[in-house]
Amino acid sequence: MSADKHLHNALAGADLGQAYEAAKVEEHLYKWWEAAGYFKPTAANTKAPFVIAIPPPNVTGVLHTGHGLTNTIEDILTRWHRMLGQPTLWVPGTDHAGIATQNVVEKQLAKVGKTRHDLGREDFLDAVWEWKGRSHSTITNQIRRLGSSVDWQRERFTLDEGLSQAVVVAFKRLYDDGLIYRGTRLVNWCPRCLSAISDLEVVYRDEQEQGNLWHIRYKVANDANDTEWRISEGDQSITIATTRPETLLADVAVAVHPEDERYADLVGKFVVLPALGRQIPIIADTYVEREFGTGALKITPGHDPNDYIVGQRHNLPILNAMNLDATINSEGGSYAGLDRFEARKRLVADLTETGNLVETKPHLMKIGRCERCDTIIEPLISTQWFVKTQPLAEPAMAAVREGRTKIVPERFNKIYFHWMENIQDWCISRQLWWGHRIPVWYGPDNQMFVELNAADAMAAATAHYGQVVELRQDEDVLDTWFSSGLWPFSILGWPDVENPDFKQFYPTTLLETGYDILFFWVARMMMLGLYLTGKEPFEWVYLHGLVRDEHGRKMSKSLGNQVDPMDLIEQYGTDALRFTFATSSTPGQDFALQPTRLDSARSFANKIWNATRFVISKLGDLPRTAESKVDAERLNAQAYTVADRWILSRFNRLAGDVERLMNSFNLGEAGRQIQTFFWDEFADWYIETAKIQIDTGDEQQQLRTRETLYSVLEGTLRLLHPFMPFVSEAAWQKLHNSEQTTPTPAALIIAEYPLINAAMLNEQAERDWDLVQNIIRGVRNVRTETGVEAVKWIEALIAAGSATAMLTEQTAIISRLARIAPDKLLISESLSERPEQATTLVFAPAEVVLPLAGMVDLAAERERLNKELERVEADVERRRTKLANENFVAKAKPEVVQKEREALAAQELAATTLRERLASF
Missing domain, CATH: 1.10.287 (Helix Hairpins)
Structure with a gap:
C-alpha cells in the first residue's frame, strides 16, 4: 500500500466529530511514516548525526514494561533530534540470547519428553531458529506498536552473517594480542543448563530454607599419619562454621585470622577432615572475620570464589567434589553419586552421630540461582575461555574520567569506577549449542588453531603438520555478552572500517539502557569498542530506572505483577503509555507504574484532540501555512491583545525551557511542562479568551486571534510530537488537511522543532495577564465560597490604579469569565465610595470590591x-x-x-x- 493511502486511512480513522480513538489512528500513521521513509537518516546534511543503537531485546518471547520504557525514551530523543534537522539514525535489532533462548526451546521439548540430545545439534538448532522467527516477529510488531521510529532497513540480529563475522574477527584479534586465553578457573555453573553462566545470569535472593550455619569440629591431627577424624576424649579440635557442609568433601585447609589469639598455637598444624580422614593445614589469613561464627573457616577453593582467592594466596591445591550435574564425584568417598543436597543431609546426619556436629543455627543466606531455570548455581572449577579484562578496563575508565563518555546521572560514575577497578577476568565460553561457536579448531594432538573460518584453520593446520589432518571445532559457544559487547559498531559494518555507515555514524551518540546492566553490558561495550575501534562507542550513557508496580514492588513472575505493555496500549493507547513512562521517570530512578497516571495521560490525549477541534472550528479561512504564523516582526507591528502577546510569550518561554531540559536529559520534566502549558495556559485560559475575542472583536482582532490560535497550537503539537507522536501527528494533519492548502513539510515527524524566539518574550504582557487571571480567579473563588450560582451575573467595582487602561481593554474577558454583568462592571483608577457590605480582593495595583447584597441573601x-x-x-x-x-x-x-x-x-x-x-x- 502506498504511503498516501496509509495517511488517508489514518485521517479517516481520526474523526474530528468524536473523541480521539487511538486504535483507529496509530497503526495507519506508523505504516505511513515507515512507507514514506521518514525513519531513515537524511542524506547530504552537514549537521552532526544523532545515532542510537537499540538495546537488542532477547528473542525469548515478548517485550515487557522495561522495554516499553526504553523504547519510549529512545524514540523521544530520536524524534526530537530528527526535528532539529540532524541526520538521525536509530538502529533496531534483537539478540540471540544464547542460554535464555536455548532454555525456552528445551522446555518445549521437555513437554513432549525429549531433550536436545535426542534431536542432535543440527536439528535442535533448526528448532531454535524456528522459535527465533516467531519471537522476532512478535517483538518487531511490538516495537512498531510502541511508535518507535527505527530504521527498519538497517535492522540487525546478533547471529546475522555480518555480526557473526565481527565476532570471529574480534575473538581472533583479542586472542592474537594475548587478551583471550583458555584456562581452568572457578566459574558460576548451572547444573541444570550444564553451562558456565555470567554474573548477570545469577539472581541472588535471601533464603531461610537453604540457610543454616553448621558448627563442625575438625580434630587436630596427632601426627603425620593420623587419619582418624572422630574426636575422642583428650583430642584437640577446632570448630568451623559453614553454610555448605557438603563442600567439606573438597576442603584443602582451615583458616583463622592471624591476630586471633584463640588459634595462635594451631597455625601451621593440620586437622583431619571429617568423613574422609584426609589431613589439611591450618592457615592464617586476614580474609577470616573473627566475629563471624567461630572465627575459623573451611577453605574450599574448588567451590567458593572467596576461598579460591585465599587458595591462590597460599598456593593451596584445588579440589572439585562435584560432577557437572551437581552430584558428588569420586572425591566424595562414600558420598559419591549423591545429589549435593542429599549428600548434605547424609553428611550432617553422620557428623551428628559421631559428635562432630556441635550445633546448627538458622541463618538467612543469600542464594545464587540461575536466572533462566531457577536452579541453585554451583561455583565449580572448569576449563573455559577467558578475556583478560584489566588491560581493557583502564582505557574504558579513562574515557569516563576524562569526559569523552559521560554517564547520566553522574552519580553512576562512582559505581562504574568501582566495578572496573575490581574487575575479574571474563569467562566468555558457554556449554551451549545456540550461539556463536568459538572459532578455535584442534588438531590430533590438541594443538589449537584460532582462525576466522574452517578453511583458514585447515590451511594453518596443514602448514603446521606438513600434511592434511582432521580438525575438530571447539564445542562451546561464546557468552551472549561478547557479541552484544560489539553491538554499537558491528551493526554499522565493522570490521569493514570503510563501510559508509561505519564512517558516517560511528561512534554513536547515545546509549540508553537500565542502570542494572551498567557493568554487564555498558562496561563491556566500552572496553571492546575502545580496543577494537580506537574510539569510545558512544558520547553519552543515559541510565533509566526500573519500572515497578503501583505498590513500588519489582515486577516478577513470582509476584504475578508483571504487566504487558501491549495490554496497556489496548486500554489506554500508545501515547498515554509513552507519556506516562516519560513523565513518571527521571534518570537512574525507579518509579511505580500508576493506573491513575495512565488515565490522566489518556485524558490529556483527548484534551489535545478536543482543543484541535475547537481551534479548527474558529480558524475560518485562515491559511494554515508558515505565512499565517505570528513572528516577532508581525507581533511588534500589529495590534495583538494582551492575551495574544501573553500566550505567545509563554509559548516561547516554554520552548526555551524544553530545549534546556531535553539537552540535560530531563525528559520527564520537559513533558510535564508541555502538558501544563497546553492544558492550563493554552486550553483553559487562552482558548476561552479567544472565544470572547473572536465573538466581540473587530475584523482585525479576530484575524490576530486566529493567527495566535494557529501559531500556538501548531507549535505546541511540534513540542509534543516526540512524547505523543500519534495524537500530535493526527491533530497536526487535521489542522492542515481540513484546509486545501498543503503544509510544508507534509508530516509533523519531520517538521522543525520549536526553539525559543527571544524577541517574542514579553514580561509586561505576562505581568498584565497575570493580573487579569488573578482577578478572575479571585472573583470565582468568592462566588464558590458564598455559594453564588454559576449562571448568576454579579456586580464588581475595580480600582485599577496604573493598570486602568489595560484592564479596561479586558472588560469583555473579565465580565464573561468571572460572570460579572457588563453593565455592572466598573473599572476606574480609584473608588470614590464603597458599598458597606462587600468583599474586597487586592491584587496590586488593583483592588476588587464585590458588593455582597447583589450576590447572596445577606x-x-x-x-x-x-x-x-x-x-x-x-x-x-x-x-x-x-x-x-x-x-x-x-x-x-x-x-x-x-x-x-x-x-x-x-x-x-x-x-x-x-x-x-x-x-x-
Missing part, C-alpha cells in the same frame, strides 16, 4: 455562617479540653496527639475565617 448567609461558626467553636473547645488532659497527652501515641494538635490548628483557622466573613457583613 440574612440567610449570616445565619448560615453563625451556625457554622458555633459548630466549629464547639469543636475547637472539645479539642482544647482533650489536649489539656495530661493523661491523654501522656498515654496516647505521639502520632495520635500530634494529629489532634493539627486538627485543632485547622479548626482554629476555620473559626478565624468565619469571623472575618461575618465581620464583612
Whole structure:
C-alpha cells in the first residue's frame, strides 16, 4: 500500500466529530511514516548525526514494561533530534540470547519428553531458529506498536552473517594480542543448563530454607599419619562454621585470622577432615572475620570464589567434589553419586552421630540461582575461555574520567569506577549449542588453531603438520555478552572500517539502557569498542530506572505483577503509555507504574484532540501555512491583545525551557511542562479568551486571534510530537488537511522543532495577564465560597490604579469569565465610595470590591455562617479540653496527639475565617 493511502486511512480513522480513538489512528500513521521513509537518516546534511543503537531485546518471547520504557525514551530523543534537522539514525535489532533462548526451546521439548540430545545439534538448532522467527516477529510488531521510529532497513540480529563475522574477527584479534586465553578457573555453573553462566545470569535472593550455619569440629591431627577424624576424649579440635557442609568433601585447609589469639598455637598444624580422614593445614589469613561464627573457616577453593582467592594466596591445591550435574564425584568417598543436597543431609546426619556436629543455627543466606531455570548455581572449577579484562578496563575508565563518555546521572560514575577497578577476568565460553561457536579448531594432538573460518584453520593446520589432518571445532559457544559487547559498531559494518555507515555514524551518540546492566553490558561495550575501534562507542550513557508496580514492588513472575505493555496500549493507547513512562521517570530512578497516571495521560490525549477541534472550528479561512504564523516582526507591528502577546510569550518561554531540559536529559520534566502549558495556559485560559475575542472583536482582532490560535497550537503539537507522536501527528494533519492548502513539510515527524524566539518574550504582557487571571480567579473563588450560582451575573467595582487602561481593554474577558454583568462592571483608577457590605480582593495595583447584597441573601448567609461558626467553636473547645488532659497527652501515641494538635490548628483557622466573613457583613 502506498504511503498516501496509509495517511488517508489514518485521517479517516481520526474523526474530528468524536473523541480521539487511538486504535483507529496509530497503526495507519506508523505504516505511513515507515512507507514514506521518514525513519531513515537524511542524506547530504552537514549537521552532526544523532545515532542510537537499540538495546537488542532477547528473542525469548515478548517485550515487557522495561522495554516499553526504553523504547519510549529512545524514540523521544530520536524524534526530537530528527526535528532539529540532524541526520538521525536509530538502529533496531534483537539478540540471540544464547542460554535464555536455548532454555525456552528445551522446555518445549521437555513437554513432549525429549531433550536436545535426542534431536542432535543440527536439528535442535533448526528448532531454535524456528522459535527465533516467531519471537522476532512478535517483538518487531511490538516495537512498531510502541511508535518507535527505527530504521527498519538497517535492522540487525546478533547471529546475522555480518555480526557473526565481527565476532570471529574480534575473538581472533583479542586472542592474537594475548587478551583471550583458555584456562581452568572457578566459574558460576548451572547444573541444570550444564553451562558456565555470567554474573548477570545469577539472581541472588535471601533464603531461610537453604540457610543454616553448621558448627563442625575438625580434630587436630596427632601426627603425620593420623587419619582418624572422630574426636575422642583428650583430642584437640577446632570448630568451623559453614553454610555448605557438603563442600567439606573438597576442603584443602582451615583458616583463622592471624591476630586471633584463640588459634595462635594451631597455625601451621593440620586437622583431619571429617568423613574422609584426609589431613589439611591450618592457615592464617586476614580474609577470616573473627566475629563471624567461630572465627575459623573451611577453605574450599574448588567451590567458593572467596576461598579460591585465599587458595591462590597460599598456593593451596584445588579440589572439585562435584560432577557437572551437581552430584558428588569420586572425591566424595562414600558420598559419591549423591545429589549435593542429599549428600548434605547424609553428611550432617553422620557428623551428628559421631559428635562432630556441635550445633546448627538458622541463618538467612543469600542464594545464587540461575536466572533462566531457577536452579541453585554451583561455583565449580572448569576449563573455559577467558578475556583478560584489566588491560581493557583502564582505557574504558579513562574515557569516563576524562569526559569523552559521560554517564547520566553522574552519580553512576562512582559505581562504574568501582566495578572496573575490581574487575575479574571474563569467562566468555558457554556449554551451549545456540550461539556463536568459538572459532578455535584442534588438531590430533590438541594443538589449537584460532582462525576466522574452517578453511583458514585447515590451511594453518596443514602448514603446521606438513600434511592434511582432521580438525575438530571447539564445542562451546561464546557468552551472549561478547557479541552484544560489539553491538554499537558491528551493526554499522565493522570490521569493514570503510563501510559508509561505519564512517558516517560511528561512534554513536547515545546509549540508553537500565542502570542494572551498567557493568554487564555498558562496561563491556566500552572496553571492546575502545580496543577494537580506537574510539569510545558512544558520547553519552543515559541510565533509566526500573519500572515497578503501583505498590513500588519489582515486577516478577513470582509476584504475578508483571504487566504487558501491549495490554496497556489496548486500554489506554500508545501515547498515554509513552507519556506516562516519560513523565513518571527521571534518570537512574525507579518509579511505580500508576493506573491513575495512565488515565490522566489518556485524558490529556483527548484534551489535545478536543482543543484541535475547537481551534479548527474558529480558524475560518485562515491559511494554515508558515505565512499565517505570528513572528516577532508581525507581533511588534500589529495590534495583538494582551492575551495574544501573553500566550505567545509563554509559548516561547516554554520552548526555551524544553530545549534546556531535553539537552540535560530531563525528559520527564520537559513533558510535564508541555502538558501544563497546553492544558492550563493554552486550553483553559487562552482558548476561552479567544472565544470572547473572536465573538466581540473587530475584523482585525479576530484575524490576530486566529493567527495566535494557529501559531500556538501548531507549535505546541511540534513540542509534543516526540512524547505523543500519534495524537500530535493526527491533530497536526487535521489542522492542515481540513484546509486545501498543503503544509510544508507534509508530516509533523519531520517538521522543525520549536526553539525559543527571544524577541517574542514579553514580561509586561505576562505581568498584565497575570493580573487579569488573578482577578478572575479571585472573583470565582468568592462566588464558590458564598455559594453564588454559576449562571448568576454579579456586580464588581475595580480600582485599577496604573493598570486602568489595560484592564479596561479586558472588560469583555473579565465580565464573561468571572460572570460579572457588563453593565455592572466598573473599572476606574480609584473608588470614590464603597458599598458597606462587600468583599474586597487586592491584587496590586488593583483592588476588587464585590458588593455582597447583589450576590447572596445577606440574612440567610449570616445565619448560615453563625451556625457554622458555633459548630466549629464547639469543636475547637472539645479539642482544647482533650489536649489539656495530661493523661491523654501522656498515654496516647505521639502520632495520635500530634494529629489532634493539627486538627485543632485547622479548626482554629476555620473559626478565624468565619469571623472575618461575618465581620464583612
